[in-house]
Amino acid sequence: RVNALKRYKILDTPPEGAFDNVARLATQIFKVPISLVSLVDAEQVYFKANIGMGKAKFTSRGVSLCSLAVLKQQVTVFENAPEEPCLLVNPNVAGSFGLKFYAGAPLTTHDGFRIGTLCVIDKTPRPFSADDELILEGLAKIVMDEIELRLSAIEETDKLQQSNEELSAINEEMTVINEEMSEKNEELLQIQSSLVESNQQLAESETALQLAITSAKLRMWQIDPVSKSLQYNFVLAEIFGYESPVPMTYEQAIGQVAGKFRSVISDEIERSIREDKDYDMIYQQTRFNDGKVIWLRSVGKVTRQENGELASFSGMVMDITEAKEDEQRKNDFITMVSHELKTPLTSMNGYLQMLTMKAKKNEDDFLLNTIDRATKQVGKMTSMINGFLDVSRLESGKININRQIFDMAALVKESEAESIVSITSHTVIYAPVERTIVDADMDKIGQVVQNLINNAVKYSPAGTTIRVACETIAGNARVCVQDEGMGIKQSDIALLFDRFYRVESAEMKSTSGFGIGLYLCAEIIHRHNGKIWVTSELSKGSTFYFTIPICTE
Ligand code: ADP
Numbered sequence: 001r002v003n004a005l006k007r008y009k010i011l012d013t014p015p016e017g018a019f020d021n022v023a024r025l026a027t028q029i030f031k032v033p034i035s036l037v038s039l040v041d042a043e044q045v046y047f048k049a050n051i052g053m054g055k056a057k058f059t060s061r062g063v064s065l066c067s068l069a070v071l072k073q074q075v076t077v078f079e080n081a082p083e084e085p086c087l088l089v090n091p092n093v094a095g096s097f098g099l100k101f102y103a104g105a106p107l108t109t110h111d112g113f114r115i116g117t118l119c120v121i122d123k124t125p126r127p128f129s130a131d132d133e134l135i136l137e138g139l140a141k142i143v144m145d146e147i148e149l150r151l152s153a154i155e156e157t158d159k160l161q162q163s164n165e166e167l168s169a170i171n172e173e174m175t176v177i178n179e180e181m182s183e184k185n186e187e188l189l190q191i192q193s194s195l196v197e198s199n200q201q202l203a204e205s206e207t208a209l210q211l212a213i214t215s216a217k218l219r220m221w222q223i224d225p226v227s228k229s230l231q232y233n234f235v236l237a238e239i240f241g242y243e244s245p246v247p248m249t250y251e252q253a254i255g256q257v258a259g260k261f262r263s264v265i266s267d268e269i270e271r272s273i274r275e276d277k278d279y280d281m282i283y284q285q286t287r288f289n290d291g292k293v294i295w296l297r298s299v300g301k302v303t304r305q306e307n308g309e310l311a312s313f314s315g316m317v318m319d320i321t322e323a324k325e326d327e328q329r330k331n332d333f334i335t336m337v338s339h340e341l342k343t344p345l346t347s348m349n350g351y352l353q354m355l356t357m358k359a360k361k362n363e364d365d366f367l368l369n370t371i372d373r374a375t376k377q378v379g380k381m382t383s384m385i386n387g388f389l390d391v392s393r394l395e396s397g398k399i400n401i402n403r404q405i406f407d408m409a410a411l412v413k414e415s416e417a418e419s420i421v422s423i424t425s426h427t428v429i430y431a432p433v434e435r436t437i438v439d440a441d442m443d444k445i446g447q448v449v450q451n452l453i454n455n456a457v458k459y460s461p462a463g464t465t466i467r468v469a470c471e472t473i474a475g476n477a478r479v480c481v482q483d484e485g486m487g488i489k490q491s492d493i494a495l496l497f498d499r500f501y502r503v504e505s506a507e508m509k510s511t512s513g514f515g516i517g518l519y520l521c522a523e524i525i526h527r528h529n530g531k532i533w534v535t536s537e538l539s540k541g542s543t544f545y546f547t548i549p550i551c552t553e
Helices: 002-007 017-030 129-213 234-240 248-254 260-276 323-361 365-395 408-423 442-458 518-529
Strands: 034-040 044-051 059-061 076-078 101-108 114-122 219-223 229-232 278-286 293-304 310-319 404-407 429-434 437-440 464-473 477-484 531-537 539-549
Touching: 002 114, 017 034, 017 044, 017 114, 017 129, 034 101, 044 114, 101 129, 114 129, 219 234, 229 234, 229 248, 234 310, 248 260, 260 278, 260 293, 260 310, 293 323, 323 365, 323 464, 365 518, 404 429, 408 429, 408 442, 408 464, 408 477, 437 442, 437 539, 442 464, 442 477, 442 518, 518 531, 518 539
Parallel strands: 429 464
Antiparallel strands: 034 044, 034 114, 044 059, 076 101, 101 114, 219 229, 219 310, 278 293, 293 310, 404 437, 464 477, 477 539, 531 539
8 A cells, every 4th residue: 555655656745736626625515624635654644735734744644543544445434533432542632633523535546555535624523424425535536536647747747857868868979979070070171181281282293293304304104013004205205206195005115125125125124023123224216207216215113002012113214315326426436546546556566676676786775775665655555545446346246255265374374474574663473373274265354364463553653562363262263463552442443343434533643544444354254254343442452353253164
């Protein structure tokens, strides 16, 4: 019963008009001063409506007659309470309140629990008929209906409140999400604006690059690794002999290259892609429109994506036809001049020999001496001219390596015999000189040895020692020429074997030369699959080495 009462959420709640109205109606119908709507809890009796009993909101269950009234299904009536033996001790009856009349109808819930009463009370005794009881019961029903209605209203409100709460929770979440969204939006906006900015910068640098490419007439190309198609710009199309860049595959482009360069070029491109190496080639090509053969230098580089996959192979082409033609003209000129100079030198040599014979006959020592010097000068001149001829022969590909099997030691010993006569300014020591058999061009290797010894003489002070050695080391014949001369700066060493390179220094001003000796040596050694190099320390001396493979047959 108490649980049923709790269900209605009505205990200890403020007065409400509907209940007051019923209670007031009851006082008017029955003409009594007091009427209560009471709810009987476990310990207390609460007055939901109280007409005529002051400000009392509840009373203890023990003193309340309503506690008795809820025990019965019917209306409980005491027409004259002091006459009821069971109520004699009730303080409301016995005390100053002086209760005489009480009639209470139970408030019965739809499921049969009596949770309270509607009662009428008087301080004077009075009769209460069966009709009166029916009316009171009817009013009690109205009160009960009101309680039920009230509950469903509460439940509605609760439900509303709950869904309101849920809604506001959802709202709150939405607000948070909204805030996050707007934050993200802002970030996105920022990213977008920086993207726009970098895009602009990219576009600007792209324009600048294109401008630079166009104004410098840079001929650019790019090979797509997947489609193998070749992209190139207008100025490069011009070289190929087209009016505009017609679509072309990589193979077609290679097809334009002069036959003898074709396989070298595609090998080089493949190697450069495979090994991530820079590509740099000089080759000839026939121009499409007029058939002119032109010289090109093409340089390229591989670019890779972040995952290491090939992105593109691109580079540029330079037309070096003019430079090549200039070089050719220069070479032709040098060859012509050298040939022209050789003829008078040969006759001069003949005349000098005749003079020597005559001077010997006359035993004219002064004349002999002078003729000897003149002969040496003619010799120097001849070897210089021969050097030039060698360079131009080399560059026009006319130099031939005539191999024969010989002992390198024999060659070095020949040079020793010669130097004993010709070199008086320096001590030349030949040690060790080991037997080592090679398959090489004896004359040209001899030329290299002689050149290195001559340089040692030229670039070290008189009175110092020059050491020449010939050994077999790791399958190679190695010859070295060591001097105690001026030495070579580290920065010069890399360029020493280049054509026409001479070290620039005060000492060098007094020595003659064209800087072709070491260039020729390097070319000759490289054509023998050998190596040539130098180690040197400034003002202490230099050691030149070369190796060529020994003959194993
Ligand atoms: P050239 O002697 O006619 O100048 P080379 O090609 O023989 O030409 O030599 C190139 C340069 O290398 C020389 O000009 C000289 O500066 C330097 N050089 C060659 N040999 C030596 C050496 N033994 N000691 C110092 N410098 C040397």
